[in-house]
Amino acid sequence: MQPLTRPHIVAAGLRLLEREGAAGLSMRKLAGELGKAPAAVYKHVSDKRELMSLLFDEVSRRIELPDSGDDPRTAVVEAAQSAHRVLEQHGWIATEMLDGRLLGATSLRLSEFILDALVRNGMSDVQAARLHVAIWEYLVGHLVTARAGAPGLTPCPAAGEDYPTVRRVAPLVAGMSDQERFAAGLRALLDGACAEWRVPGESPGRPEPQDPA
Incomplete structure (x- = not known):
């Protein structure tokens, strides 16, 4: 049987996290994902806080x-x-x-x-x-x-004609992608x-x- 390592734990943690979200991630569920006893996981990662830091580090490596x-x-x-x-x-x-x-x-x-x-x-x-x-x-x-x-600029119907500039500009904001707005x-x-x-x-x-x- 292949020994458990931190890279195995990180890969399984990311799979579980993307599937169930942060609220659904626990050390016990992670052990189940790996097919190991929780004690085996705790030998490599002390708690969920450290696990989340490792997972964020793994994602951060993809930033160019x-x-x-x-x-x-x-x-x-x-x-x-x-x-x-x-x-x-x-x-x-x-x-x-x-x-x-x-x-x-x-x-x-x-x-x-x-x-x-x-x-x-x-x-x-x-x-x-x-x-x-x-x-x-x-x-x-x-x-x-x-x-x-x-998107941060969505006039409500109750606004009437009180905010003409917002009404004119809002469609421009709505037409931008998330990346365009961020840039x-x-x-x-x-x-x-x-x-x-x-x-x-x-x-x-x-x-x-x-x-x-």
């Missing part, structure tokens, strides 16, 4: 990171779009990210790429950190709203950040000076 090159804006856009495409395929991820339960070494690849691209091209650590947080919050928020099927918002976010990219007197890669107490 481009060459950062000399154009950090384009590189960050491409990396974030790749992350969005990959994570959108796994509906359980957005909810788990909201709960702050997905932590793992591989999942930090995207963060490292974004922060490094920004700092190497002129942002201070603080500027890069702020933009990184904004990108992640936008990514997670978009995954959640897309999962709920809410448009991401570019707008980065354009705003790039407009304030370089602050006189700052050195790339160094923290901003703190105000005296």
Whole structure:
């Protein structure tokens, strides 16, 4: 009989997760999926929290990171779009990210790429950190709203003629795919950040000076 390994556990966990969702995933069900006793699984994975981190890491490996090159804006856009495409395929991820339960070494690849691209091209650590947080919050928020099927601009019949601009623009939003909406918002976010990219007197890669107490 083939010995049980972490890769076997991760593969079975992903199958179970995609079939039954996060609520249907348990260490006992995972053991059943593997045809093993629960004790055998616990030798490799301590609990469900660690298991979820391993599963998120496995999905994160599928995110493609481009060459950062000399154009950090384009590189960050491409990396974030790749992350969005990959994570959108796994509906359980957005909810788990909201709960702050997905932590793992591989999942930090995207963060490292974004922060490094920004700092190497002129942002201070603080500027890069702020933009990184904004990108992640936008990514997670978009995954959640897309999962709920809410494009964010849907006038109700009771609105009457009170909101003519909303009524005119709403069909344009409705006609965009999830990827198109994500890309448009991401570019707008980065354009705003790039407009304030370089602050006189700052050195790339160094923290901003703190105000005296």
